[in-house]
Amino acid sequence: MSTIIAGHFQLQEEVERAKEELRNAGFGQGRISAFFVNQPGQHDMTPIGGDHAISPGASETPEGVVEGATTGGAVGVAIGALTSPLSGPVGPIVGGLVGAHVGSLFSLTKMKEAGEPEEGGKNLRVPREAGMMVAVALDGPADERRALDVLRDLGAHHIERAEGTIEQGDWRDFDPLSMPVVIA
Structure with missing residues (x-):
């Protein structure tokens, strides 16, 4: 496992440019992952589809x-x-x-x-915004500043830090339902 920095982009062209700029900044192609995150509730995490067996907020x-x-x-x-x-x-x-x-x-x-609150909150928390993401696995702490600079310069939003494994361009242990640690 390594530290991963990931940012959201709106357009496919922005994603391709981010991948190219990360490679130019010294990150290997196999350590860069680009993918689409579905809307909450549409991740097919259960056998019948969706994210939960019972819809949040429908318990009563x-x-x-x-x-x-x-x-x-x-x-x-x-x-x-x-x-x-x-x-x-x-x-x-x-x-x-x-x-x-x-x-x-x-x-x-x-x-x-x-509209009763769910588990102490006023509204349901959305784990992660839907859209295109570009993620890069870092070799060490010094790489974080370089990755952040590239993503910020290209207009990434909701930049987050996570732990995981990117192998051959695939973030193998990405969990779309996990709560992101937004850093920028």
Whole structure:
């Protein structure tokens, strides 16, 4: 493992220029990696796709929907019973079904509007910005300043430091879900 410095770029031309300038600065081609980071949630980290088996922030959804459906169903049955002289014996049944449906929809809306924090945070943290990245594995601490200068001069943003292995141009142990250590 070595220290890796990586920066984000917007255009493919910028990526190619960064790779060329890093080579000109003395970094071997096999120690430079360029790749695209997908949007959060689109990394296919689970067998059915996505990044998590259960969506973050949706932990209370089943209980909330059941609660809303139960409350709505009870209200619907009561209203249906009151209208049974007009609607007959079907009134409480239809009232209960409609009430359960409306109650479940209302509970979903209420949970969405509440926007409760996830694990102590106000909003979900996005691990890493999507887009093109260029990364370079350093041979030693002296290489860091040179790599940073090249990436900054070329307009890289969200420059980060990580530990990992780049072999033959492939950052083998890159984890798109890890929280980046942004240094510039």
